[in-house]
Amino acid sequence: MNIFLKKNKKLGIVLGIYFIICIAILYFLNNLPDTVVNYIIHKSIAKNQAWKKHVFKEDALYVITTGTGEPMPDINRSEAQTIVVAGNQVLVFDVGPGSTHKLEISPINIGTTSALFMTHYHSDHIGGLGEFMLKRWANGSSQKPLPIFGPEGLEEVVNGFEAAYQLDKGYRxxxxxxxxxxxxxxxxxxxxxxxxxxxxxxxxxxxxNGVEVIAFNVNHLPVYPAVGYRVHYKGRSVVITGDTKYTESLIEHSQNADLLISEALNRKFASMLADAAKNTNTNISKIANDIEKYHISPQEVAQLANKANIQQVVITHILPPVPTKLLERPFLKEARQFFKGNIYMAHDGTLITLHLNSRKITIKELLN
Ligand SMILES: [Zn+2]
Ligand SMILES: [Zn+2]
Structure with missing residues (x-):
């Protein structure tokens, strides 16, 4: 009995001390001294600046995927955007909703954007344009408007976003x-x-400044016009497909590129999604079926890469969304049979470095 009481007393003391420590920690967190807050804020800015310098430390052709999703909601992926950094040029391709935030937390300073390139005018490629133009202006104190390149229809889209942001321009x-x-x-x-x-x-x-951008036609019908881009810098090259079906012309446009950034729709996954969403009160099922008509599959990307002699393939614009990383390898499983090189599924914040004077390519996740 005595032993039992002694043990209970000990436990009571331990729990009491634990309770007092918890209260003390809570009090400290609620009343964090300004010196500590100041230290944390300074440290985070300094860390971010050091990180930015470290990422682009050598002269190379860099590609960052800052939007790897598409219109279907995906908690981990913003909508379409790819960035190319070469020398002093920062070239942004497409500006899907949410991509500007991803760009800003990547090592890119939005105020230094040299030019924006649009592949076509689907909402998942243009929805973030107003935000992007405003942030680039606000953070860069831009003396000149942002140069935007795109196929016909560009003025209509740009004028619309400019008009929508007139009030906010005044507020800022x-x-x-x-x-x-x-x-x-x-x-x-x-x-x-x-x-x-x-x-x-x-x-x-x-x-x-040594960077060349070539636009080429793709087949995203009934969406017309729609283009892809090829960028050259000091002997290295990257092709960005935009949204497209498989075509023989894509092989020509991509021929011997070091890196192919391609969209992809896994048809098996899309029909599973269409089936799973049949009894929901949404249009997801019909949309998942309809979109198969104007996108390229991972297997077709692999076949294209093989015929075009591509060194590295990176898949973006993941259709349909993969709800867990567990499905990333199955998404690309069949494609791997058709391509002897490396195929990688991009995430928001994937950095691909094409080193100069060699065939070396390195891939690193910056935000995951
Ligand atoms: Zn798209
Ligand atoms: Zn599209």
Whole structure:
């Protein structure tokens, strides 16, 4: 009996001490001294700056996927965006909803964006344009509007977003002043181009400081026009397909590129989703069936890469969303049979470095 009481007393003391410690920690967290808050804020900014310098430490062709999703909601993926960094050029391809946030937490300074390139005008590629233009202006104190390149229809899209952000432009200037936010730097300067209807059609649309960007037609019908891009820098090259079906012309446009950034729709996964969503009160089932018509499958991407002699394939614009990482390998399983090189499924924040003067390519996750 005595032993039992002694043990209970000991336990009571331990629980009491534990309770007092918990209260003390809670009190400390609620009343964090300003010196500690100040230290944490300074440290996070310094860490971020050091990280940015470290990521782009060598002259190379860098690609970052900052939006690897599509219109269907995916908690882990923003909608379409790929960034190419080469020398002093920061080139952004597409601007899907949510992608601007991912860009801002990546090692890119949005204010330094050199140009934006649009592949087509589906909402998952343009929905973040207003936010992007505003942030680039606000963070970069831009003296000139953002140069945007895209196929016909560009002016209509850009003018619409500029009109929608007129009120906010005024609010921002009222708070921060015109010195920080020059009026003449707001918005965008559209450079649209016409490649006609021939799928073989291509054109150099941007050359600056050793970087060349070539636009080429893709088949995303009934969406027309729709283009992909090929970027060259100091002997290395990357092809960004945009949204497309498999076509023979894609093989030509991608020929001998080091890196292929391709969209992909897994048809088996899409029909499973269509089936699973049949009895929900949504249009998901019909949408999952309809979209098979104008996208390329992972197997077709692999076949294309094989025929085009691609070194590295990176899959983005993941259709349909994969609800868990467990499904990433099955998504690409059949594709691997058709391509001897490496196929990688991108995430928001995947950095691909194409080193110069060699065939070396390295892949690293920055945000996962
Ligand atoms: Zn899309
Ligand atoms: Zn599309």
């Amino acid at each position: 200037i009222a708070v921060h002043g015109e010195k920080m936010l020059p009026l003449k730097g707001f918005g965008a300067e559209s450079h649209s181009f016409d490649l006609g209807t021939d799928l073989k059609s291509k054109k150099t649309i941007y050359t600056k």
